Amino acid sequence: MIDFEEELKKFHPSLEVDEFEDALRDNDITDLTDIMLEILHQDNPAQ
Amino acid sequence: MKCYNCGSDLSESNFCNACGADVGLYKRIIYLSNRYYNEGLEKAQVRDLSGAKECLRLSLKCNKFNTEARNLLGLVCFEMGDAVDGLSEWVLSTSYQPKKNIAADFLDSIQNNQAKWDTVRQTIAKYNKALEYCRQDSRDMAIIQLKSLLKLNPNMVKGHQLLALLYIDSEEWDKAERSLARAKRIDTNNTTTLLYERAVEEAINHRDETDPEAAKHRKKKTSKDVIEYTSGNETIIQPINNTEHSVAATTALNIAIGLVIGLAIMWYLVLPARVKSAQSNANDSVVEVSTQLTEKNAKIDELQKRVDALEQDNSELISKMEGLTGSDSAVGAAETLMKAAAGYIQNPDDLSGVAQEVIDIDPEFVEGEDTSEAFKTLYALLRESACRRASEEYLEKGLASLKADDYPAAIEQLSKSFELDNNNAEALYNLGHAYRRADEMGRAEQTYSQVITMFPDTEYADGAKEYVNGADAVEGATADEGQAQ
Numbered sequence: 180m181i182d183f184e185e186e187l188k189k190f191h192p193s194l195e196v197d198e199f200e201d202a203l204r205d206n207d208i209t210d211l212t213d214i215m216l217e218i219l220h221q222d223n224p225a226q
Numbered sequence: 227m228k229c230y231n232c233g234s235d236l237s238e239s240n241f242c243n244a245c246g247a248d249v250g251l252y253k254r255i256i257y258l259s260n261r262y263y264n265e266g267l268e269k270a271q272v273r274d275l276s277g278a279k280e281c282l283r284l285s286l287k288c289n290k291f292n293t294e295a296r297n298l299l300g301l302v303c304f305e306m307g308d309a310v311d312g313l314s315e316w317v318l319s320t321s322y323q324p325k326k327n328i329a330a331d332f333l334d335s336i337q338n339n340q341a342k343w344d345t346v347r348q349t350i351a352k353y354n355k356a357l358e359y360c361r362q363d364s365r366d367m368a369i370i371q372l373k374s375l376l377k378l379n380p381n382m383v384k385g386h387q388l389l390a391l392l393y394i395d396s397e398e399w400d401k402a403e404r405s406l407a408r409a410k411r412i413d414t415n416n417t418t419t420l421l422y423e424r425a426v427e428e429a430i431n432h433r434d435e436t437d438p439e440a441a442k443h444r445k446k447k448t449s450k451d452v453i454e455y456t457s458g459n460e461t462i463i464q465p466i467n468n469t470e471h472s473v474a475a476t477t478a479l480n481i482a483i484g485l486v487i488g489l490a491i492m493w494y495l496v497l498p499a500r501v502k503s504a505q506s507n508a509n510d511s512v513v514e515v516s517t518q519l520t521e522k523n524a525k526i527d528e529l530q531k532r533v534d535a536l537e538q539d540n541s542e543l544i545s546k547m548e549g550l551t552g553s554d555s556a557v558g559a560a561e562t563l564m565k566a567a568a569g570y571i572q573n574p575d576d577l578s579g580v581a582q583e584v585i586d587i588d589p590e591f592v593e594g595e596d597t598s599e600a601f602k603t604l605y606a607l608l609r610e611s612a613c614r615r616a617s618e619e620y621l622e623k624g625l626a627s628l629k630a631d632d633y634p635a636a637i638e639q640l641s642k643s644f645e646l647d648n649n650n651a652e653a654l655y656n657l658g659h660a661y662r663r664a665d666e667m668g669r670a671e672q673t674y675s676q677v678i679t680m681f682p683d684t685e686y687a688d689g690a691k692e693y694v695n696g697a698d699a700v701e702g703a704t705a706d707e708g709q710a711q
Contacts, residue, residue: 181425183395187361189418190388192354194310196347202314210290211255216230 227256259288263295266302275302275383275413293323300329306413307382309346349379356388365392383413390422399433402426559591563605570612581616581646584608617647625656633664651677655686662693 194202227236231247240250266281282299285292296319304312313336316329324330336342352375359368372389376382386409393402403426409419566583569576584605591597592605620643627636637660643653658673674690681687 181391181394181422183391186391190357190360190384192357193308193350195350195354196310196313196343199310199314199317202310203317208290208318210286211258211288212230212252212290215251215255 227253255288259285259292259295261285262288263292263298266295266298269415270298270302273411273413274415275306276416278302279306291322293319293327293329296322297327297329297332300332304332305381307349307379307385309350345378349375349382352378353382353385353388356385360388360392365396368392380408381412383409383416383419386412387416387418387422390419390426394422394426394429397429399426399430403430559587560601562587563601563608566608566612567604570608577612577616577619580608580612584613585645613646617643617650617653619643620646621650621653621656624653624660628656628660628663631663633660636660637664651681651684651686654680655690658690658693 228234229236229242229245229247229249230252231249232242232245234242234244236249236253237243240248240253242249262281262285266278266285269275269278269281279299279302282295282302285295286299289295296315300312300315300319302312303309303315313333316332319329320327320333336346352371356368356371356375359365359371369389369392372385372392376385376389379385386405390402390405390409393399393405402422406419406423406426409416410423413419562583566580566587569583570580573579587605592602620639624636624639624643627633627639637657640653640657640660644650644657647653654673655677658670658677661667661670661673671694674694677690678687678694
């Protein structure tokens with residue numbers, strides 16, 4: 180059986196239109212290529 | 227594909243031809259990103275939006291510069307009602323690739339459409355308000371807010387899910403089922419939707435087991451309201467009556483609009499032309515009738531004049547006829563004359579009767595211009611013969627009466643004698659005597675004067691003068707009477 184209160188916690192307020200710059204700021208934009216480059220850089224700092 | 231180190235175009239080799247960097251791993255990561263993108267695209271095409279969202283996020287985790295994946299993620303988010311997430315992805319996409327990027331068009335289409343922008347704002351505000359009501363335990367208010375927001379944005383999956391959750395909590399299973407069906411039509415494979423759906427199905431099955439009547443009612447309603455069929459992995463629920471209703475309503479609306487437009491065209495274009503034409507015809511008719519009326523009036527006037535002229539002619543003719551046929555007319559005079567002539571021929575001794583009739587004829591007719599010569603001749607003959615003789619007869623009688631001192635008879639007879647023959651001076655003279663003897667002196671003098679005037683050079687005139695000039699002459703005249711007689 181579904182627990183209403185628990186399920187309700189899964190719903191979060193939506194960001195207002197004016198706040199989407201904050202969303203951009205919070206967005207983790209690190210990808211695998213960044214990690215790969217970082218690893219390569221650590222292995223070979225000369226590159 | 228470009229080299230991560232120098233930016234040169236890469237070949238099929240795992241090393242960059244320009245800088246010699248090892249790009250094998252980098253290529254694998256890019257291929258992985260593309261593969262996730264393709265998978266996300268496939269899922270989005272079958273409306274598995276949640277699955278597509280996950281794949282696209284993985285694709286971007288591999289390669290944040292995968293513009294297609296980011297743009298599609300923004301589109302999927304927008305379709306699911308997460309407008310801010312969608313806008314964020316498109317903004318990021320345009321920042322990574324400012325040129326030749328469809329995300330810029332998406333952003334422009336929303337930002338330049340104020341109505342759409344307002345709808346997005348209102349949807350978010352209502353959703354947040356509904357969530358707040360839920361947390362404040364004002365569930366009815368939350369349901370109202372959610373219904374309102376779903377009218378504005380029917381694709382907001384989390385709105386449908388929250389509404390379904392509220393219905394589940396209040397054990398309104400049928401409503402919850404319908405909300406979840408709507409959510410499923412937007413996003414077919416959403417985990418939350420599927421979870422709630424299973425819970426609702428279990429609850430409904432349990433209810434149906436305990437209350438078979440409700441189950442029968444529900445089946446009937448379901449069979450009437452929707453068609454359910456499976457296409458691949460999807461269960462499609464299509465409303466029947468609503469579609470029919472909407473088609474019928476649309477048809478009716480179109481017909482009504484057509485009628486309104488038709489009436490408007492009639493009212494503004496056709497009707498004025500018809501009215502103008504009718505007015506023109508009416509004016510022509512009025513002019514024609516007026517012309518006819520004028521002609522008829524002229525004819526009536528002409529006829530009236532002719533009638534008046536004819537009436538005048540008629541009255542003149544009547545008066546003429548009366549003048550001809552009356553007792554005092556020429557015809558009457560002619561008739562009297564002929565009667566007198568006939569009487570004279572039949573009985574020549576009855577002079578007095580013939581003479582009387584001749585005397586009765588008006589002398590005006592005899593002397594008139596229209597009187598024929600024959601009439602005049604006959605009149606003159608009768609007057610000459612019959613009247614003269616009758617005058618002589620009356621004179622004789624009068625003298626006899628005078629002698630016998632019967633003065634009234636003498637006066638009458640002598641008067642008659644003079645009347646029948648105006649040239650009979652003797653009769654007039656003796657009439658004067660008769661008046662004198664009858665002591666009518668005035669009339670006697672008058673008669674004597676008449677004798678003097680009419681017969682001046684006669685012995686009767688001389689005798690009359692004596693009676694007129696003196697009273698003494700009266701006695702002397704008495705002696706002369708014998709001579710005259």
